[in-house]
Amino acid sequence: MSVGLRGWSHLLLMVACLVPLAANAHGDDGHMEMAPASAGPSLGASAAFSSDGTLWVVTASGGHVLLRRSADFGKTFGVPVEVNAKHQNIDSFGENKPNVAIGQRGQIYVTWVEKLPEKWASYVWFSRSTNGGKTFDAPLIVHRDHAWLTHSFDALKVNGKGQPVVAWIDARDHVASMKQYGMKGPHAYKGLAMYYAWSADGGKSFVPGEKVMDHSCECCRLALAREPNGVVAAFFRGVYDDNVRDHAFSMLPTDGGTPLPERSTFNEWQVAACPEQGPGLAISADGVRHVVWYEGKGGPHIWYGQLDPGHAPQYRLQIGGPGASHADVAVYGQTVWVAWNLVSAAGYALKVRNSTDGGRSFGEARTVAESAVAVYSPQLLVHKGRAWIAWNTLSGFRLIPVQRQ
Amino acid sequence: MKRWWVLFALVFATTVCAAGPALRSLGGGQIPELLKTPSHGERIIMFWALSCAYCEPNMKALATVQRAHPQDIELVTVATDDISAHGAAIEKRLSQAGMAGYAAWAYTELTPQRLNFLIDPNWGGETPRTLFILSNGERAAVSGELTRTELDQLWPLPMSQVDAVAKGHVVD
Numbered sequence: 001m002s003v004g005l006r007g008w009s010h011l012l013l014m015v016a017c018l019v020p021l022a023a024n025a026h027g028d029d030g031h032m033e034m035a036p037a038s039a040g041p042s043l044g045a046s047a048a049f050s051s052d053g054t055l056w057v058v059t060a061s062g063g064h065v066l067l068r069r070s071a072d073f074g075k076t077f078g079v080p081v082e083v084n085a086k087h088q089n090i091d092s093f094g095e096n097k098p099n100v101a102i103g104q105r106g107q108i109y110v111t112w113v114e115k116l117p118e119k120w121a122s123y124v125w126f127s128r129s130t131n132g133g134k135t136f137d138a139p140l141i142v143h144r145d146h147a148w149l150t151h152s153f154d155a156l157k158v159n160g161k162g163q164p165v166v167a168w169i170d171a172r173d174h175v176a177s178m179k180q181y182g183m184k185g186p187h188a189y190k191g192l193a194m195y196y197a198w199s200a201d202g203g204k205s206f207v208p209g210e211k212v213m214d215h216s217c218e219c220c221r222l223a224l225a226r227e228p229n230g231v232v233a234a235f236f237r238g239v240y241d242d243n244v245r246d247h248a249f250s251m252l253p254t255d256g257g258t259p260l261p262e263r264s265t266f267n268e269w270q271v272a273a274c275p276e277q278g279p280g281l282a283i284s285a286d287g288v289r290h291v292v293w294y295e296g297k298g299g300p301h302i303w304y305g306q307l308d309p310g311h312a313p314q315y316r317l318q319i320g321g322p323g324a325s326h327a328d329v330a331v332y333g334q335t336v337w338v339a340w341n342l343v344s345a346a347g348y349a350l351k352v353r354n355s356t357d358g359g360r361s362f363g364e365a366r367t368v369a370e371s372a373v374a375v376y377s378p379q380l381l382v383h384k385g386r387a388w389i390a391w392n393t394l395s396g397f398r399l400i401p402v403q404r405q
Numbered sequence: 406m407k408r409w410w411v412l413f414a415l416v417f418a419t420t421v422c423a424a425g426p427a428l429r430s431l432g433g434g435q436i437p438e439l440l441k442t443p444s445h446g447e448r449i450i451m452f453w454a455l456s457c458a459y460c461e462p463n464m465k466a467l468a469t470v471q472r473a474h475p476q477d478i479e480l481v482t483v484a485t486d487d488i489s490a491h492g493a494a495i496e497k498r499l500s501q502a503g504m505a506g507y508a509a510w511a512y513t514e515l516t517p518q519r520l521n522f523l524i525d526p527n528w529g530g531e532t533p534r535t536l537f538i539l540s541n542g543e544r545a546a547v548s549g550e551l552t553r554t555e556l557d558q559l560w561p562l563p564m565s566q567v568d569a570v571a572k573g574h575v576v577d
Contacts, residue, residue, distance in 0.1 A: 041490070041515060042490065042515065043515050043516055093456075093486070093487075093490070093491075093515075094454070094456050119498075120456070120458070183462075218456075218458055219456045219457070243549070271531060271548050271549035272459045272549040272550035273457070273459055273531040273532055273533060273534070273548050273549040273550065274454065274456060274457040274458070274459065274460075274531060274532055275529065275530070275531045276454070276456070276530060276531070276532075277529065277530070277531075294529060296528075296529040296531055296548060299527045299529070300527070300528070300529030300530075322522070322526040322527055323518075323522050323526060325518050325529065325530065326518075341518065343518045343519050343521075343522045344522070345433070345519075345522075345523060347519065348518070348519070374514045374515040374516045374519070375516060376516060394515060
């Protein structure tokens with residue numbers, strides 16, 4: 001009956017030790033890996049124009065992806081619409097962000113990442129609206145593999161057939177290899193893998209996903225753009241040899257063809273680390289693939305170039321050094337725009353350079369906006385030949401017009 | 406008498422379980438304190454992120470080296486994730502990695518670029534990032550998981566080896 005002195009001290013020790021664990025468990029089920037990512041603010045955002053010039057912006061807050069529309073180029077926004085009716089632990093931090101794309105008949109396609117209650121485990125979700133963003137269909141998981149492992153860093157683009165194409169970073173091959181060969185050693189699987197899937201029925205369902213490439217980087221966003229023939233192409237960071245973090249380019253065919261990724265940057269930045277800086281890709285009507293990418297060999301560098309898959313990019317130009325991050329690129333005709341964040345002790349400057357000769361030469365860098373508070377990666381958008389930058393900041397979302405110079 | 410035991414057990418339990426210092430907020434104002442030159446030996450500051458798979462092995466390996474040289478090496482971790490959004494997850498991850506006993510900080514900004522830049526303009530934000538500060542004020546920094554050879558060189562760390570460890574990434 002009596003617990004005894006030793007028993008009491010053990011009991012109290014257990015109780016005292018359990019308290020901090022309990023205080024750390026924030027999930028509904030008490031064993032969530034992360035505090036709900038959606039509980040506080042997050043800055044991950046993306047935007048798209050529909051053909052009539054309506055701007056659509058997605059962010060995540062309070063467990064929901066929120067879609068907002070603006071009919072006056074970002075001056076005012078309508079009431080946010082919840083894309084996912086059911087609360088989810090949405091990951092909209094780092095290079096994870098909700099994505100939005102507009103279909104050929106004005107459908108609004110949205111993808112996002114849900115964090116699962118296990119370290120690094122996540123699903124990529126998709127939902128569509130066929131009534132101009134008033135309501136969304138019940139969301140579906142894009143990938144057939146539903147194991148609790150990484151399916152993250154999704155990117156979304158509509159191809160020339162009007163099919164939404166989704167690419168993501170996937171850990172299934174890494175996990176399978178780890179079980180067989182372990183984490184270290186000559187057979188250890190480097191990085192994760194890049195997969196994609198598409199919908200052939202307007203977003204009602206997705207075909208089973210296909211692997212684009214083994215050994216992708218683990219936490220860098222992927223860049224997608226449409227080729228002149230309508231096929232969506234991808235530019236993304238890979239892991240070559242012993243942790244060389246160069247980039248690959250691949251088509252994402254939806255006609256039965258096989259993706260054939262080719263190494264397309266050769267900076268030889270060798271590092272067993274997470275750069276958390278994915279590239280940008282824009283393809284001109286004449287098929288030139290304009291890219292921007294980051295590498296940290298000997299210090300931070302942001303590069304512009306034109307892809308020549310299998311070889312180093314042409315017209316390479318160093319766009320940024322220390323303080324520069326998260327560049328994007330856009331093209332219209334012979335005009336190429338590059339935008340990036342430049343940080344200093346005072347805060348962030350949004351910088352732009354543009355070319356009027358198809359990327360052979362660029363004008364001086366200029367500041368188009370500033371922020372004293374945290375900002376997200378700039379996203380370049382083109383509508384009717386004019387460039388805009390979607391820039392989500394802690395003090396609010398901004399759409400910034402870019403003049404040609 | 407029994408009451409004294411209960412009190413003793415409570416104090417003991419609190420001491421044992423709360424062995425780690427509390428997670429501290431790192432804003433721009435705290436950077437000079439973080440980067441202060443140690444009076445003796447070497448301070449190793451490891452920057453990491455919740456999304457980084459290379460970071461936990463790196464911090465565990467650094468902790469092993471620190472425990473072998475407790476008088477000479479001070480080890481500090483800094484999460485580049487925002488403390489208000491991720492504080493509980495950061496503490497849990499540190500605890501699971503056996504790092505609860507080490508001084509730990511986390512960023513106070515939703516995107517890390519400004520603090521990264523203030524700490525070291527020559528760092529693009531990749532993690533793990535390990536910064537070494539010696540008592541003579543010299544510093545070196547390395548991006549990426551440290552190799553066994555690099556770990557073996559951490560102490561004693563004569564200046565001739567700092568460059569080798571840092572692969573040329575010398576900050577000052």
